[in-house]
Every structure is written in C-alpha cells, then in structure tokens.
Amino acid sequence: MSTAEPHDDPTVGGARRTALNEDWAATIVGLLLLALVLTGLVPGWLVP
C-alpha cells in the first residue's frame, strides 16, 4: 500500500500524470471563464 506509487509501467504512470494535469487545468479554465463572464469581460457576442 502503499505509499509508493504503484505503477511500474511508465505508460500507466504517464497516463495518470496527464489525467491529473488535465483535471487541474479544466478546473482552472472553467472557473476563470466563469469569472470573466460574470464580471462582464466576456460579452455574449464573443461566444458563438
């Protein structure tokens, strides 16, 4: 149980790291867009 990261296969580890990064990226981008819209910095005509 480790504590250690149990993925010997670098492919599996790579997939997990990519997914983790996308997780945070999606959270940041989503909240940033929400903030921009609510503050009026993204007008409706800009969004098709």
Added chain:
Amino acid sequence: MSSAPDTGDIGSETAEAPAQDAGTSPSAGRAVGGVVAVLVLGGLARYLEQTVPDATDGTAFGEIAAAIEYPVYAIVLGLLGNVVLTQLGLRDRLAAGFRTEFFIKTGLVLLGASINFAVIVSATGPAIVQAVVLITVVFAFTWWLGGRLGLDDKLRALLASAVSICGVSAAIAAAGAVQARKEQLAYTASMVIIFALPSIFLLPAAVDALGLDQAVGGAWVGGNIDTTAAVTAAGAIVGEEALQIATIVKTTQNALLGVVAVALTAYFTLRVERRAVSARPKARELWERFPKFVLGFLAASIIATIYIGAVGSADARPYITIVNDLRTLFLILAFVSIGLEFRVAPLREAGWRPVGVFASATVVNLAVGLGLAVLLFSGFSAAT
C-alpha cells in the same frame, strides 16, 4: 481523470493515449494539429445545431432536425472525421490533440454554474447511496465473473473498476493501483468507449420508452454509462434537468474513485502479491486520486448561486446564458473528441471473454441502476 485521479472518463486516456504517453511524447505540432481538427469539427457541429432546425422547418425533415441535440452532431462529425483522418494516415499522429478529458471537465465545471447549490446538496444524499450500492454490486459481479472465466486478476480489477465507477479514469487509477500492463489499460479503455458510444443514444431512447421522468432518467443515465463524457451527452439528449441529475450522480461516482483505488492498492499488495509492505492507505493518496474538477464543479455552483442571489435572477440570466453557451461549446469539443478517438481494433485482439464480462456487467449495471434510480429519485425535482 486523473491521475490518479479521477474522474471520469474518456479521453486522453483512450485506447492509444497511454501508449503515447509511454515514452516519446508526441510533438507539440501534432497536438496542435489535433486540437485544430477538434475545433473545426466542433465549430461545424455548433453551426449545424444552430441552423439545421430553422433551415428545415416546414420540411419533411423538420421535426427530426428539431429533435436532434448537439451531442448527435458532434459525435457523428467526430466519427466521420475519424474515418477521414484514418484514411489519410493522420489520425494517430493527431491523437494527442483529442483532449476529451480536458474538454469534458471544463464543460462540467461550467455546468456547475447552472445548478443551484441547494439542488446539489439535496441530490447528493441519494446520489451517494446509489453510487455506493452500484459500485459495490457491479464491481463484485464483474470481479466474480472475470474469475469464473479465468481472466488475469489485474485485468479483472481494471474491468471491474471501469464498468462500476467511471470508465477510463477509473481504469487508469486501477491500473496504477494494481500495476497493470499498458496493454491491459489500453484494452479496457477501448472497451469502455465502444460500449459507451451506443449507450449515448440507446439509454435516452430507453428513458423515453419506459416513460421515466427527467430526474429518474438522469439518475439512470448517470449511474450506468461508464464515462463522464458519454453521461453528459446522453443526459443532454434526455433534457436539461436530466443532464443536471446525471452529472451530480456521475460526479459522486467519480469522487468515490479514490476510495476504490486505495482499496485496490491495499488488496493487491497484501493479498494478491503478498508484498511485505505494510502501510495503511494515507490521506494523501486519497487526495491524489480525488478528481479535482469536482471541486471546480462545486465552486462554480456556489459562485453562481451567490451571484444570482446578489443581483437577482433577471439581471443574472444574460450572464448565466453566456456561461451555458460556453459549457455547450466545451461539451461539443468533448463529443467530437470521443468520435475521433473511437477504435475497434483492440477488441479483436483480446478475445471474447473480457468482452463477455464487460457486457454482462453492463447488463447488471443497467438493471440495478434502474431500480435504484426509481427508488431514490422518483419525485425528485431539480427546479428551485
């Protein structure tokens, strides 16, 4: 999903994505090319969704066109793009740009802004009950059937996690936990997507045929389809309220992935491999495997709820409408990516037994999930 994490579903982690991550990462140029392909097809899907109903109004195709939701255009165009790019020999080169996970999670964070936080609070109770029961029953059945058919323990763990929790994300987390081989992960990811694609269309049709209301239909969709992206597509086809409930249910399942991943790690270390590594699962592991986008989803709901309360519904509506349009754009990009990533070759290479296990587990998931959805969500309303 995550890295451990999490979530939901499809994407980068698709069938061949793990292989790409393995050693040489694709060039940035190829990734950009893939993103451009997604954007072009997504733009076309958005254009068709907005213009076809009006253009066909009054014609024989008019009623059908009016009933076609944006996920249908996006997925079909993604599949067509898949065929064209494959024929041109470009699909695999551009695959690094098909970021389903990123697009779907960004869309779900934005979706949070359209759901009053009170709805999330009231739906989370039944959603947790449904998730715990479904995950337990479906995981146990899949593990048992896989054992009866002689599947490798690691593949059993991947299949059981994928079908019972949240698809590719769960498979990735489980693969890390049990030290699965990349072929097993790629195979499981392919199977998830192949089963999810038809379910996007079949489950909404079943919801309609069974006469389920929006909440029950949404809960059924959210509890059964493996990948978060496919859940969102199917929920959108059923309706807005169904989409909200399906998302809450699926997000709850995603949040439980960390618990399952840690439990798998402990089980394989102590029981299957009998390694003498003592250690209790640490809180840090749970956090690492927790799908962080869930936090964004909740934060967006809280922010929008407070904002609407502060400025009033009427003044807030135009801004929330813009957020909803942005959400639709990201979901379209995710659905296009699903179509672009679709592959059937890995299934032919793996034989019938894993497919049989996955199909049987899906049937069990459907039956138990329908019962739980009716039991827990009948009469539930997302209206506030």
